[in-house]
Amino acid sequence: MSRTVRSFAALAPILLALVSCGTKRPLHVILSDGQFAYKTGHYDKAIADFGEYVERKPEEHQARYELALSYLGAGEPRKAVEELNICLDVKPLNDDYLNAYAKALYESGEHDALMAKLRQYASERGRVSDYIRLGEWAAKLGNADEAKEALLTAAKLDQGMHVGPQLALADFYGSVADKKNQVRRVRMAYFIDPLSPAVLERAAALGETPGPTFALKPEEYMIH
DSSP, X not given: OOHHHHHHHHHHHHHHHHHHHHXXXXXXXXXXXXXXXXXXXXXXXXXXXXXXXXXXXXXXXXXXXXXXXXXXXXXXXXXXXXXXXXXXXXXXXXXXXXXXXXXXXXXXXXXXXXHHHHHHHHHHHXXXXXXXXXXXXXXXXXXXXXXXXXXXXXXXXXXTOOHHHXXXXXXXXXXXXXXXXXXXXXXXXXHHOTTOHHHHHHHHHTTOOOSTTTOOOOOTTOXX
C-alpha cells in the first residue's frame, strides 16, 4: 500500500466525522419538522424529531412536552408520563403540562395515582385551575361527590371573577341530569361575561334566550 493510500485511510474516519457533524439538522429545523409531523398525525416521526431535539438540548422543557404529546398520540401514555414528570420538575405551575400529565396518567390506567396527584396539587397550591382540574377528572372517573365539592371550591376561590368555574359547574350538573342547577350556573357565567361564546353556546344548547333578566349574580360562597 502506498504512503498516499495509507494516509488517506488514516484520515478517513476524521473526514467522515466532520461530514456527519456538518449534516446535522439545526435544532430549529428539527423542532419545525416535529411540529409538522405531530399536526399531521405522523406521531412516530414526531417522536423521532422531538426525541432528537431533547437528546441534544435536554433542558428544553417545551420540546419535551411536545414529545410527550406525541407519545400520547401514538398510544404510549406511560412514556408521556415519564417526559411530563421532567417537565413538571422544571415548571410545576404550567397548566398545559399538568393537563397533559393528568391525561397521560388516565390513559396509562393509573387512576389512583392521578387522583392522588390532583388532590395534592389542589391542597398544596389552592389555585382555581387546580380545583377545576380535580373536579373534572373526579367526574370523569365517576366520583360525583368529590367532583361537586372541588368545583364549588373553585367557584368560591374565584369569587365570581371568571366564567371558567361557573361553566365547569354547569357541565358537571349537566352530566348528572340536574338541569335546574345547570341553567343557574350558565346564568351566573352570563352575568360575568355576557359576550362569551362559550356561555352563549351553552345557553342556546339549553334552549335559553340570554338577556338582561337571564343574568344571575354568582353566589361565590354557595355550599349546595
